[in-house]
Amino acid sequence: VTTAKASFEDRLLPILIEELQQRDALAIQPSRSRTRMRNKVAILTAAVVLTATALVLTSGGNGDAPLNVVVTSAAMFPTLEAGQQVAVDANAYRSAQPILGDIIAFRSAGFPDLVSIKRVVGLPGDTVEEVSGVVFVNGQRLDEPYVRTDEHTGGPWTVLPGHVFVMGDNRPNSNDSRFSMGQIPVGDIIGRVMPDEVPEDRPQAPLPAPATTPPH
Amino acid sequence: VTDRDDERLLVDARTDPAAFEEFYRRHVAVVVRFAARRRSSPEQVVDLVAATWLEVVASIDRFDPARGRTLGWILGIGANLCASSDARRRQRELEATTRLAGQRALTDDDYVRLEQEIDAAAIAPQLLAAIEQLPPSERAVAELTFVDGLTPIEASSALGIRPPAARMRLARARRKVQATIELPEATKEVSP
Numbered sequence: 001v002t003t004a005k006a007s008f009e010d011r012l013l014p015i016l017i018e019e020l021q022q023r024d025a026l027a028i029q030p031s032r033s034r035t036r037m038r039n040k041v042a043i044l045t046a047a048v049v050l051t052a053t054a055l056v057l058t059s060g061g062n063g064d065a066p067l068n069v070v071v072t073s074a075a076m077f078p079t080l081e082a083g084q085q086v087a088v089d090a091n092a093y094r095s096a097q098p099i100l101g102d103i104i105a106f107r108s109a110g111f112p113d114l115v116s117i118k119r120v121v122g123l124p125g126d127t128v129e130e131v132s133g134v135v136f137v138n139g140q141r142l143d144e145p146y147v148r149t150d151e152h153t154g155g156p157w158t159v160l161p162g163h164v165f166v167m168g169d170n171r172p173n174s175n176d177s178r179f180s181m182g183q184i185p186v187g188d189i190i191g192r193v194m195p196d197e198v199p200e201d202r203p204q205a206p207l208p209a210p211a212t213t214p215p216h
Numbered sequence: 217v218t219d220r221d222d223e224r225l226l227v228d229a230r231t232d233p234a235a236f237e238e239f240y241r242r243h244v245a246v247v248v249r250f251a252a253r254r255r256s257s258p259e260q261v262v263d264l265v266a267a268t269w270l271e272v273v274a275s276i277d278r279f280d281p282a283r284g285r286t287l288g289w290i291l292g293i294g295a296n297l298c299a300s301s302d303a304r305r306r307q308r309e310l311e312a313t314t315r316l317a318g319q320r321a322l323t324d325d326d327y328v329r330l331e332q333e334i335d336a337a338a339i340a341p342q343l344l345a346a347i348e349q350l351p352p353s354e355r356a357v358a359e360l361t362f363v364d365g366l367t368p369i370e371a372s373s374a375l376g377i378r379p380p381a382a383r384m385r386l387a388r389a390r391r392k393v394q395a396t397i398e399l400p401e402a403t404k405e406v407s408p
Contacts, residue, residue: 008262008326009244012269016240017233019273 011172018074018173021082066090066194069105069115075168075175076103076117079146080193086117092192098123098164100137103193106166106184117193118176118184122157122165129155130178133171147171154178162186223281226289230276240269243290250294252333253344253363258322261330268294284373288366292374295356346396350389357382358389 168174229236372382
């Protein structure tokens with residue numbers, strides 16, 4: 001069945017609107033009636049909070065309290081929305097490794113000032129492939145009811161040792177490991193977005209077979 | 217919604233995605249034609265269109281309705297992208313391409329349509345060739361007026377120069393271009 005695909009102008013529009021909203025996405029739930037001045041103050045405040053968050057982490061603070069991070073883009077839509085605040089458990093990976101389906105906060109090399117939030121879809125040694133919007137890990141299909149997907153095909157990619165492969169749930173509208181962001185060194189992970197923030201936290205299929213590469 | 221003029225719409229678009237969408241739909245075709253006149257493949261057209269619109273979004277707070285019409289402002293952004301150094305332009309287009317990511321693959325319909333735009337833009341290859349010989353400062357203003365149909369005043373505000381400077385450059389450009397080819401009688405309006 002052939003469905004009429006949207007023109008590239010139509011596909012560009014949501015990206016532009018996301019960009020537009022990102023201009024002040026740092027403002028926590030801005031209300032329409034606020035003045036621009038107050039918006040700017042909110043953006044600045046949020047930026048300071050974000051920076052402070054990153055600073056606390058780099059200085060090795062090991063407080064048990066979850067960190068609050070404001071989602072700044074629509075790349076994790078519909079699971080997380082721009083402007084939403086989520087709690088990030090910075091202790092999640094002190095004694096455990098990320099697993100498939102985890103939503104992680106991290107700093108990516110391309111955007112060192114920003115905290116990015118994406119979903120882990122590949123672990124070290126895994127082979128990740130995207131076929132018409134469906135993700136396969138080690139040849140096994142990931143059932144991901146939480147994503148907004150498109151017909152994108154890419155890969156296969158082999159996940160490097162010490163890295164994870166991430167994607168935003170908003171597949172048509174996310175810069176992630178498929179694109180210029182690349183794979184994320186485990187050391188750059190800040191923490192795990194607390195599961196109670198997230199309605200559908202895990203892939204619904206049985207987890208794919210473990211990578212052939214042994215751990216460690 | 218539809219009766220708002222372009223300038224008002226662009227100001228509203230800063231905070232209202234629906235207003236932005238309306239504004240985008242009004243003007244995207246003009247930007248595609250603008251890009252088709254300056255690029256020779258559908259992919260290049262898409263890159264320039266995307267880069268121009270991303271720049272529009274990035275600069276949207278800087279649009280000043282008192283200083284001119286939106287069309288000149290948008291095409292000025294596109295013209296500045298084209299005029300900036302190759303390295304910088306490639307960087308902007310690379311950013312645009314990265315942002316477009318999975319959206320970038322063109323459909324058959326896109327190809328046909330954009331090829332047609334590029335062919336249509338080729339009606340004046342001699343004019344473009346003559347303009348390409350001009351020094352950069354005259355070239356930008358000549359393209360916007362002779363090719364894209366802006367008035368000299370719109371072109372001046374698009375390029376951030378004063379109207380008398382634009383007229384002077386334009387006069388020089390016109391003399392040089394006319395020495396090569398016959399220019400059309402008058403520039404025409406391109407707004408939809």
